[in-house]
Amino acid sequence: MFDITVNGVKHQVDVVPEMPLLWVLRDELGITSPKYGCGIAQCGACTVQVDGAAVRSCQARMADIAGKAIITIEAVGNGKLHPVQEAWIEHQVPQCGYCQTGQIMQAISLLKSNPKPTDEDINEVMSGNLCRCGTYERIRAAIHTAAEKIGGN
Numbered sequence: 001m002f003d004i005t006v007n008g009v010k011h012q013v014d015v016v017p018e019m020p021l022l023w024v025l026r027d028e029l030g031i032t033s034p035k036y037g038c039g040i041a042q043c044g045a046c047t048v049q050v051d052g053a054a055v056r057s058c059q060a061r062m063a064d065i066a067g068k069a070i071i072t073i074e075a076v077g078n079g080k081l082h083p084v085q086e087a088w089i090e091h092q093v094p095q096c097g098y099c100q101t102g103q104i105m106q107a108i109s110l111l112k113s114n115p116k117p118t119d120e121d122i123n124e125v126m127s128g129n130l131c132r133c134g135t136y137e138r139i140r141a142a143i144h145t146a147a148e149k150i151g152g153n
Contacts, residue, residue: 007075017063044129047102054109095133
């Protein structure tokens with residue numbers, strides 16, 4: 001039995017210690033915004049925040065994240081759009097949308113640690129989040145816009 005807090009709500013889940021957080025969120029708690037992409041932490045579609053840091057939930061074992069605070073896209077704006085989400089809409093980033101929750105969660109984490117990222121900073125941090133539609137230029141532009149909205153650039 002593991003205690004986790006997801007989006008501010010405490011849960012007890014009875015799963016094996018090796019179960020990835022992704023499956024706990026999707027199968028046990030019904031939170032389907034983190035997507036299964038590759039299962040080996042290479043695509044970023046499953047990115048969530050654990051204690052404020054971007055984490056690939058497909059590789060985060062329950063034994064390692066028990067007791068920590070998990071945030072998914074549903075809670076990033078506290079009931080309204082987060083500046084990153086606003087910028088995503090403004091720049092019309094999504095095409096198919098499959099990777100977008102992971103992209104946004106990674107971008108929010110980036111802006112927390114680096115409120116004034118350069119293109120190179122963005123490219124480096126976001127390179128682990130793949131977009132099959134190739135919207136990387138719009139992602140980068142949206143991150144710069146979000147940084148301005150937050151007060152970084």
